[in-house]
Amino acid sequence: GDELLETRDLQVYFPIQKGLFRRTVGYVRAVDGVSLSIPRGKTVALVGESGCGKTTAGKGILQLLKPTGGSVCFEGTDLTVLRGEALRKRRSEFQIIFQDPFSSMNPRMNIGDIIEEGMIAQGIGGDATQRRRRTDKLLDQVGLRPEHRSRYPHQFSGGQRQRICIARALAVDPKLIVCDEPTSALDVSVQAQILNLLKDLQSELGFSYLFITHDLSVVSYLADRVAVMYLGRIVEEGSVSDVLDNAQHPYTQALLSAVPTLDKDTQREIIRLEGDLPSPANPPAGCHFHPRCPQAFDACRESYPPVVQLSEGHTARCHLLVGPEE
Numbered sequence: 135g136d137e138l139l140e141t142r143d144l145q146v147y148f149p150i151q152k153g154l155f156r157r158t159v160g161y162v163r164a165v166d167g168v169s170l171s172i173p174r175g176k177t178v179a180l181v182g183e184s185g186c187g188k189t190t191a192g193k194g195i196l197q198l199l200k201p202t203g204g205s206v207c208f209e210g211t212d213l214t215v216l217r218g219e220a221l222r223k224r225r226s227e228f229q230i231i232f233q234d235p236f237s238s239m240n241p242r243m244n245i246g247d248i249i250e251e252g253m254i255a256q257g258i259g260g261d262a263t264q265r266r267r268r269t270d271k272l273l274d275q276v277g278l279r280p281e282h283r284s285r286y287p288h289q290f291s292g293g294q295r296q297r298i299c300i301a302r303a304l305a306v307d308p309k310l311i312v313c314d315e316p317t318s319a320l321d322v323s324v325q326a327q328i329l330n331l332l333k334d335l336q337s338e339l340g341f342s343y344l345f346i347t348h349d350l351s352v353v354s355y356l357a358d359r360v361a362v363m364y365l366g367r368i369v370e371e372g373s374v375s376d377v378l379d380n381a382q383h384p385y386t387q388a389l390l391s392a393v394p395t396l397d398k399d400t401q402r403e404i405i406r407l408e409g410d411l412p413s414p415a416n417p418p419a420g421c422h423f424h425p426r427c428p429q430a431f432d433a434c435r436e437s438y439p440p441v442v443q444l445s446e447g448h449t450a451r452c453h454l455l456v457g458p459e460e
């Protein structure tokens with residue numbers, strides 16, 4: 135397919151240091167071998183519980199955290215080998231929108247300056263008059279008004295602040311926007327408005343999203359493809375219909391069973407997961423999910439399951455899905 139970005143075996147490890155001399159005694163394997171493709175103009179959702187490594191994976195892809203292994207191929211360039219100026223030049227092509235827009239804004243800068251900051255840094259948008267015109271257009275595109283440019287972040291609601299962050303991301307013409315739980319701090323009614331806005335902007339402008347979320351209802355609304363992450367690894371990946379309507383991995387099935395449905399006939403039996411997400415510093419042997427998996431058997435405690443191809447573009451990692459040996 136026409137891939138914008140492809141990660142291969144991406145790893146982001148954090149050293150665990152102990153004692154006076156900060157000796158490294160182990161690693162937290164927050165992202166442990168993630169291979170993921172993001173097609174042009176499409177939305178890939180990365181889902182999982184908090185602590186599964188999805189935010190770290192997003193930051194590793196954008197080089198906000200330097201990966202400790204693997205590659206991130208963006209339009210033919212491996213971003214992990216770029217440093218300094220070479221990386222800075224490419225930054226406009228991939229932007230991020232965070233869960234809490236307030237924390238990513240300088241409270242002493244007005245909205246116009248916040249939106250123009252990236253344009254100036256990247257040398258985009260022409261002279262001051264052209265930049266100003268561009269900012270007015272961006273404010274309009276995200277549902278705000280040109281006169282908002284001279285106000286400060288604290289004068290806006292949470293939803294409006296998220297609109298400002300979206301305008302700031304769009305200002306540099308990105309090809310990819312990583313959205314990290316962009317609506318989970320907002321009221322439900324505002325959430326829907328922001329999701330609609332994100333969707334409309336994509337169909338208008340044609341960029342790709344990597345959408346990081348724990349909310350599967352958001353995924354079905356917005357995404358084309360879904361990758362389910364558990365303890366640093368992708369355990370199931372496929373199109374939205376493959377993963378949401380035909381989930382094969384016991385962890386995906388458990389996540390889905392927790393989503394309430396309005397229709398009584400399709401009510402799923404809730405699969406309760408025992409215990410909490412284990413620490414990525416000390417993952418369980420074998421399949422990392424085995425201590426919580428209702429279907430675990432002997433093989434699960436011994437080895438990590440291989441990637442099993444279930445159908446074209448649908449994969450999962452589970453011993454139950456491995457066919458009989460030839």
Ligand code: SF4
Nearest residue numbers: 421424427434452453
């Ligand atoms: Fe459950 Fe075993 Fe499959 Fe892991 S490999 S998800 S423990 S059945």
